[in-house]
Amino acid sequence: DGGITQSPKYLFRKEGQNVTLxxxxxxxxxxxxxxxxxxxxxxxxxxxxxxxxxxxKGDIAEGYSVSREKKESFPLTVTSAQKNPxxxxxxxxxxxxxxxxxxxxxxxxxxxxL
Amino acid sequence: QKEVEQDPGPLSVPEGAIVSLNCTYSNSAFQYFMxxxxxxxxxxxxxxxxxxxxxxxxxRFTAQVDKSSKYISLFIxxxxxxxxxxxxxxxxxxxxxxxxxxxxxxxxTINP
Numbered sequence: 001d002g003g004i005t006q007s008p009k010y011l012f013r014k015e016g017q018n019v020t021l022x023x024x025x026x027x028x029x030x031x032x033x034x035x036x037x038x039x040x041x042x043x044x045x046x047x048x049x050x051x052x053x054x055x056x057k058g059d060i061a062e063g064y065s066v067s068r069e070k071k072e073s074f075p076l077t078v079t080s081a082q083k084n085p086x087x088x089x090x091x092x093x094x095x096x097x098x099x100x101x102x103x104x105x106x107x108x109x110x111x112x113x114l
Numbered sequence: 115q116k117e118v119e120q121d122p123g124p125l126s127v128p129e130g131a132i133v134s135l136n137c138t139y140s141n142s143a144f145q146y147f148m149x150x151x152x153x154x155x156x157x158x159x160x161x162x163x164x165x166x167x168x169x170x171x172x173x174r175f176t177a178q179v180d181k182s183s184k185y186i187s188l189f190i191x192x193x194x195x196x197x198x199x200x201x202x203x204x205x206x207x208x209x210x211x212x213x214x215x216x217x218x219x220x221x222x223t224i225n226p
Contacts, residue, residue: 004157031211031212040122040218040219041218042118042120042202042216042217042218042219043158043202043204043214043216044216045213045214048211048213050211056211058213090157090158092157094212097211097212098210098211098212099146099206099207099208099209099210099211099212100146100165100208100212101212102160102163103160103212103214104160105157105158105159106157107156107157108155108156108157110155
């Protein structure tokens with residue numbers, strides 16, 4: 001089956017800890033994205049990558065970091081610098097990352113800070 | 115002011131009703147318009163997309179774009195309980211890397 005997987009589905013973190021969210025795709029897509037979804041606010045772009053070893057900040061990158069060492073993988077680290085990290089995190093991918101691509105989403109990871 | 119505004123609802127209608135979901139936007143450079151459907155605790159899935167003003171139909175769903183008014187709509191005919199979900203509008207410019215701007219999402223419930 002082709003698709004995007006995210007793990008874990010639920011994640012709990014203590015304040016002051018870094019945590020890494022996994023995103024893997026086997027669609028052979030070049031572009032990958034990370035969004036954050038909060039109630040009543042829609043999706044906001046954290047980081048995106050159009051090609052391996054290259055990525056750009058989105059609208060709310062502060063307190064987050066990413067890497068893109070492999071085409072299939074785009075992990076997101078939520079650092080202790082992110083002041084309000086409790087949210088639903090969605091990873092997406094598209095064929096090339098051009099403006100008319102369709103973005104396909106993973107099932108999401110719900111992060112809760114205790 | 116947000117670039118894209120969408121009434122978050124919630125919206126509750128009886129089965130069989132016609133549903134109208136709407137978004138307004140402020141950036142006249144947006145040329146590519148999408149509607150995503152998101153079931154509870156799942157990732158969004160693309161429902162429809164359109165580039166131009168006017169209507170586009172797909173089964174029970176119709177997407178409408180009015181660029182002069184900066185207004186887009188999604189109509190659902192003969193609504194079913196399985197249509198109960200959050201509906202997100204999204205849009206982007208046509209040039210360069212894709213950066214989607216999403217509305218807040220409207221939570222829709224279809225009551226049997």
